[in-house]
Amino acid sequence: xxxxxxxxxxxxxxxxxxxxxxxxxxxxxxxxxxxxxxxxxxxxxxxxxxxxxxxxxxxxxxxxxxxxxxxxxxxxxxxxxxxxxxxxxxxxxxxxxxxxxxxxxxxxxxxxxxxxxxxxxxxxxxxxxxxxxxxxxxxxxxxxxxxxxxxxxxxxxxxxxxxxxxxxxxxxxxxxxxxxxxxxxxxxxxxxxxxxxxxxxxxxxxxxxxxxxxxxxxxxxxxxxxxxxxxxxxxxxxxxxxxxxxxxxxxxxxxxxxxxxxxxxxxxxxxxxxxxxxxxxxxxxxxxxxxxxxxxxxxxxxxxxxxxxxxxxxxxxxxxxxxxxxxxxxxxxxxxxxxxxxxxxxxxxxxxxxxxxxxxxxxxxxxxxxxxxxxxxxxxxxxxxxxxxxxxxxxxxxxxxxxxxxxxxxxxxxxxxxxxxxxxxxxxxxxxxxxxxxxxxxx
Numbered sequence: 001x002x003x004x005x006x007x008x009x010x011x012x013x014x015x016x017x018x019x020x021x022x023x024x025x026x027x028x029x030x031x032x033x034x035x036x037x038x039x040x041x042x043x044x045x046x047x048x049x050x051x052x053x054x055x056x057x058x059x060x061x062x063x064x065x066x067x068x069x070x071x072x073x074x075x076x077x078x079x080x081x082x083x084x085x086x087x088x089x090x091x092x093x094x095x096x097x098x099x100x101x102x103x104x105x106x107x108x109x110x111x112x113x114x115x116x117x118x119x120x121x122x123x124x125x126x127x128x129x130x131x132x133x134x135x136x137x138x139x140x141x142x143x144x145x146x147x148x149x150x151x152x153x154x155x156x157x158x159x160x161x162x163x164x165x166x167x168x169x170x171x172x173x174x175x176x177x178x179x180x181x182x183x184x185x186x187x188x189x190x191x192x193x194x195x196x197x198x199x200x201x202x203x204x205x206x207x208x209x210x211x212x213x214x215x216x217x218x219x220x221x222x223x224x225x226x227x228x229x230x231x232x233x234x235x236x237x238x239x240x241x242x243x244x245x246x247x248x249x250x251x252x253x254x255x256x257x258x259x260x261x262x263x264x265x266x267x268x269x270x271x272x273x274x275x276x277x278x279x280x281x282x283x284x285x286x287x288x289x290x291x292x293x294x295x296x297x298x299x300x301x302x303x304x305x306x307x308x309x310x311x312x313x314x315x316x317x318x319x320x321x322x323x324x325x326x327x328x329x330x331x332x333x334x335x336x337x338x339x340x341x342x343x344x345x346x347x348x349x350x351x352x353x354x355x356x357x358x359x360x361x362x363x364x365x366x367x368x369x370x371x372x373x374x375x376x377x378x379x380x381x382x383x384x385x386x387x388x389x390x391x392x393x394x395x396x397x398x399x400x401x402x403x404x405x406x407x408x409x410x411x412x413x414x415x416x417x418x419x420x421x422x423x424x425x426x427x428x429x430x431x432x433x434x435x436x437x438x439x440x441x442x443x
Contacts, residue, residue, distance in 0.1 A: 048128025074155025075297020101141030
């Protein structure tokens with residue numbers, strides 16, 4: 001099979017495989033967190049960490065534009081072979097990330113109090129969540145800066161970057177959590193401090209990798225003030241559009257959980273198990289999306305239409321094969337996978353009613369992942385924002401079926417959401433190809 005791959009195929013796999021492997025470390029970290037905190041004396045500790053992790057994950061995911069926008073701008077500068085733009089694409093968003101992160105760190109106490117008051121959690125659970133959040137917010141400058149560094153390293157096609165950063169940081173997190181929580185018995189505060197220290201470790205590691213790449217490629221990172229302020233309007237427009245896109249995405253995902261909770265405890269538990277299928281699939285397919293971002297961004301910078309078309313065709317072929325494999329695995333072995341995730345017969349039986357959604361999800365969702373990568377590489381944030389808006393509206397309308405068909409309506413809405421993202425971005429991509437306007441950001 002390897003002998004049948006083209007040079008473009010091999011380049012995509014070389015970029016995608018390290019990203020897929022590093023992505024897998026993320027859910028493994030969550031699993032270790034649950035196992036460590038779950039062995040403490042009371043469930044309130046686990047509930048507090050769960051709430052705190054959910055809040056910080058939601059907040060930080062809103063700033064995912066720092067990673068996506070940086071990758072696109074860097075890949076284009078890499079293709080254009082413009083050292084000054086490569087410096088700008090790193091230092092401008094890095095300063096923005098540090099400024100926003102510093103805001104979170106300085107005002108973590110009132111921010112934590114406001115969030116817990118809005119959520120209305122029980123007193124004991126709220127106290128533990130407050131401990132976690134008051135510490136976790138201190139990592140915000142490092143967390144957001146790490147997004148920029150990862151995006152820049154992906155943009156210059158340093159394929160090992162996500163593997164080194166994510167696995168390195170997560171390993172430190174796990175070791176410190178075992179030490180702080182199980183050995184020193186710091187409970188929730190120990191889990192929070194482990195994450196904070198791991199984030200700053202990743203920041204130092206990331207800065208070292210940036211320095212190493214710059215040295216290997218003879219790139220100076222000294223930036224004059226005039227260069228630092230140049231092109232800020234484009235950066236802010238791009239980040240604004242991707243921020244709105246991320247907000248709509250997070251609102252849809254939260255709505256899925258909230259509405260599921262109203263359908264009953266068993267539905268919430270079953271959906272949590274079934275979402276593991278989608279999470280694992282998305283991490284695998286995101287590896288191809290990241291690869292498409294960096295390679296298509298390079299082609300965009302070079303204004304190389306033939307290379308861009310070759311990249312897109314290769315990505316479609318390789319990712320579609322992986323998606324079909326996931327469909328077959330989930331279709332044939334879905335019930336066995338559920339039995340590995342839960343030993344409760346009632347949940348196993350309930351989950352069997354919804355497994356066909358997991359079987360079709362990879363082939364429905366693969367296109368929106370790939371097209372996201374294509375549009376990030378071209379820094380076309382406006383079209384990504386508009387696509388997400390259409391998909392969110394389709395999701396909301398489909399939710400009207402929930403009172404009629406129950407939990408199937410939730411999963412149908414999620415499939416519609418994924419499909420509309422792919423269809424709308426696909427239509428925009430085809431229109432640009434037809435009009436020969438892909439390389440013209442003014443159109």
